[in-house]
Amino acid sequence: MRNLENRLVVLASRPVGVPQAEHFAIRSAPVPELAPGQILVANRFVAVEPAMRGWVNAAPNYSPPVPVGDVMRGFGVGEIVASRAAGFAVGDRVAGLFGWQRYAVVDAGVARRVVDRDLPESTALGVLGTNGVTAYWGLLGVGLPKAGDTVVVSTAAGSVGSAAGQIAKLKGCRTVGIAGGAEKVRQCLEEFGYDAAIDYRGGDLAAALDAACPGGIDVYFDNTSGRISEAVWPRLALRARVVICGTASIVNWDPWPSGPRVERHLLVK
Numbered sequence: 001m002r003n004l005e006n007r008l009v010v011l012a013s014r015p016v017g018v019p020q021a022e023h024f025a026i027r028s029a030p031v032p033e034l035a036p037g038q039i040l041v042a043n044r045f046v047a048v049e050p051a052m053r054g055w056v057n058a059a060p061n062y063s064p065p066v067p068v069g070d071v072m073r074g075f076g077v078g079e080i081v082a083s084r085a086a087g088f089a090v091g092d093r094v095a096g097l098f099g100w101q102r103y104a105v106v107d108a109g110v111a112r113r114v115v116d117r118d119l120p121e122s123t124a125l126g127v128l129g130t131n132g133v134t135a136y137w138g139l140l141g142v143g144l145p146k147a148g149d150t151v152v153v154s155t156a157a158g159s160v161g162s163a164a165g166q167i168a169k170l171k172g173c174r175t176v177g178i179a180g181g182a183e184k185v186r187q188c189l190e191e192f193g194y195d196a197a198i199d200y201r202g203g204d205l206a207a208a209l210d211a212a213c214p215g216g217i218d219v220y221f222d223n224t225s226g227r228i229s230e231a232v233w234p235r236l237a238l239r240a241r242v243v244i245c246g247t248a249s250i251v252n253w254d255p256w257p258s259g260p261r262v263e264r265h266l267l268v269k
């Protein structure tokens with residue numbers, strides 16, 4: 001677009017382990033002209049999420065790595081400021097994989113409309129975005145909660161965990177959240193409606209789970225892996241369901257970490 005300059009965050013080098021500021025750079029570039037079927041979005045918010053660490057690693061997972069020198073992949077929400085796509089007008093609010101940049105030129109087919117004008121735009125990247133969808137389908141499609149079940153959620157105060165806990169509560173379940181620190185425990189109880197909340201930093205996690213889940217755990221929504229999950233496995237109820245959503249506690253998968261064997265728990269329960 002003539003006389004319109006973009007500001008972009010690009011991947012400057014391939015990180016090993018946790019990405020740091022030096023692995024990124026800020027660049028300026030002119031905004032390209034739109035092709036038929038494209039829209040120009042002015043980003044208002046962009047997401048920073050744990051999944052992005054996998055997107056910049058050298059080893060591909062469910063999506064190819066971001067090439068060095070390219071705009072950092074990321075979800076954004078913003079306003080259309082120019083359009084050559086039927087059905088998309090200037091002023092429309094849209095969300096999509098727009099990248100870490102001020103302006104994004106994208107095919108209209110990758111954008112979804114943001115229709116909830118009475119809510120903050122940022123919710124399109126949270127509870128009304130991929131985080132909420134992950135909680136919804138992970139819990140209801142895999143966890144299959146039933147009224148009366150005990151549902152345990154790790155990172156229970158996070159964007160996915162807080163939604164998963166509330167959905168489980170709406171399904172008539174007893175909900176137990178695991179979080180780190182007194183403030184997150186308070187959020188779980190007072191803001192997200194968990195029946196019980198456990199600070200995994202606060203002492204004997206196994207004993208706390210026994211107290212909160214005396215009949216065992218029917219559904220475990222696992223966002224962490226690691227020692228939190230190791231405390232959960234022995235407490236799974238017969239015919240329990242486990243939603244493996246994330247592995248936030250594992251800092252590095254090279255070399256592959258070892259831990260307690262879980263096969264027996266899975267076999268008999």
